[in-house]
Amino acid sequence: MSGPDIPSGPGEPDGPEYDDGLEPGKPPRIPMPRASVEDSGLPLPAPADLGDAALPPVRPVLEHPVLKALLGAWALAACSAEEAVAVEEHLGECGQCADEARRLREAVGLLQRPESLDLDPSLRTRVLETCLERRPPRIPVPDWAAAYDAETARLDALLQDFGEAEWHAPVRLRWFRADASTSRRTTVAGVIAHLLSVDGLVALALGMDDPLGDVTSRHPTPAARTEAYWRASHFPPTRAVRGPWREQSHNLVRTVSFTGGGAGKMPVSYGAFALPLHDAMLDRAFECWVHAEDIADAVDYPYAPPSPRHLHRMIDLAARMLPTALAHRRRAGLAAPAHHRHLVAAGEPGRSLRLEIEGSGGGEWLIPLDSPAAKGSVEHEVAHVALDGVEFCRLAAGHVPPQEAAAGQVGDREAIRDVLFAAASLSRM
């Protein structure tokens, strides 16, 4: 992925020691069979006349079973020059070995470097859609779980060809706390362990096994669970974490399909707060994308944003969470003082900010500023913020400080500041 790495089997030592003299980014050379010793870079056998006449060159006397066993190595030009000569002489005398030698040489011609073409992630969506049109499913994946299904599949595809080096590449998790950027160092494997631990909150709510198993976490929060998992696992976590993460994500999609659309309102506890299941699944999809980007950055690999349909739902979730985040900040004394506020009855229109998200997946949201219970209202619009969808998500992920978010702004500057800071405060480890 980031270098000329042959993907090898699971659990097998591989990775950094692999060196075939390729330059990264260059197409692989197809090596020719090494028929002669000159190509091998090995010292040429000393001519007999250079040596002591009393020590004639010794030609190893090899018998049929030994030579037969050498045929594979010979066909691959992976034996010594002396052995090659011995095999070739034998082939002139032994029809059985000559037949096999021919077959094995032909087989060498069939060896090709595995094509590590990255599958276009949108192909998954297109193929599954065609299938489901042709034969409608009896047990569909709920709409609100589709983004999680797609994002976990995308991340898993990214991990597919990772070698040991990539799994241990350093990653800095960044988020926003108390209005300041904060971060935590881990590795690619550590990020997957984080996703496994936090997705586990949804698993628990659905009555599935806790991926933490016997490990106890001091608080049932995303950060505490992650730290507990990291502390308890063989440090640092390894690629072995991919299997359990993927199995759990598949099981989550499967389980929510069976619990049906009606279960979407069931609460999922995050410790300090709870989200209804359908929002929790969107939140996990969002986190999966954000961390997939962290991983892609760490191994210097491109990673595209989610499909517009899924991005829209993620933005919508953040926009719906903003009024509560604003109220929370106000209680903590972080948001604008009360003299601006116009308290209104629940469900009544209140002072609002128009959040305009540009690009695919975008849209417009009216954010009630003074109370989560108030209704967003055009008549009471006091400010207008416009920013790109992906930029907004980075802000909500704590990857862009609110002061630096590239946003077009009109209107009440304090309201705008509050909303941008509230968006950043949605982020967590």
Next chain:
Amino acid sequence: MAQKDVPPRWDRKMQQRLARGEAAALGELYDRFASLVHGLAHRVLGDERAADGITREVFVHVWEHPDAYDPRQGPLRTWVATLTHRLAVQRLRATETAALARDGSGTAEELEHRVRRASVAARADYIVQSMPVPLRSALERAYFQRRDYRQTATDLGITEDEARRRLRLGLQLLSTAHETEPPGAPHGHGGAV
């Protein structure tokens, strides 16, 4: 992920879930086999979009006819690979035949030769991907990394005898790509395609 050595239980359960019409099972099936399917189709057809098309056809077929697979006949993976192979070769032959009829370049014999070569190349890929990891690792070292069998033995922490054995066995398996059916492939399955 471990694509082989999957217990047949997984195959049976997958088939039952597909038959039940579980969309989540279809997603899991895709996640497990899409790169295999697309890779084989691409090896035969040498074209990204054509490989996308075959990928779609294969999954549609499995989703619409989950009962066409019989777990007693062998692993689901082999069945999916065989289906892919057949559809891709069909497509290649159709495209090449159309090109031949259009501009009359080449002969029917050359066409058959190209089709056969592409077919063998894809089968060889599948054999390499499916062979036991120890054999594949030995071949990779000897061929792609140009290690001789003694170095291969050192790299893999095995005896020289064992290294020679693995190289020979690996190539013997690979040479079966010239046979018309992949090893262990059920005959005449999925007749609906």
